[in-house]
Amino acid sequence: MASLLCCGPKLAACGIVLSIxxxxxxxxxxxxxxxxxxxxxxxxxxxxxxxKDESPERIYRLYEQVSYNCFIAAAIYLVLGGFSFCQIRMNKRKEYLVR
Structure with a gap:
């Protein structure tokens, strides 16, 4: 059976810290x-x-677009943090397996 374990425990811990x-x-x-x-x-x-416009609406729309991009990037970091957490759990389970 193929294992989904692809990171070691130290790399997974580093991934969690960077994701947080x-x-x-x-x-x-x-x-x-x-x-x-x-x-x-x-x-x-x-x-x-x-x-050139007198109203700042165009600038505000650009601010909001950058804001959405930041939230999307934060969500991607959250997914990668979850992946790192799963890798830590799989590494811990691997330690307890009897060979």
């Missing part, structure tokens, strides 16, 4: 982009034409 950090950081960035934080204006992909 990635979810926290990207969720916070998503929140700050969603509230249109002025500090993050350098990270918004705007052009000169976006500033």
């Amino acid at each position: 950090w990635g979810v926290i950081m990207l969720a916070l960035l998503g929140i700050f982009f969603n509230i249109h934080s002025a500090v993050l204006i350098e990270d918004v992909p705007f052009t000169e034409e976006d500033f």
Whole structure:
């Protein structure tokens, strides 16, 4: 029977730590982009034409698009963290198997 175990225990633990950090950081960035934080204006992909309108709606839409991208990336990190957790569980189960 084929085993789904593809990571060692140390790599899986490292994956969990990086996933936790990635979810926290990207969720916070998503929140700050969603509230249109002025500090993050350098990270918004705007052009000169976006500033020609008198209303800031185009810039706000760009902020929200970057916010959605951050939330999607946080969800991907969450899935990879779940995968790393499953790998740790499989490694622990492998330790208890009798050969």
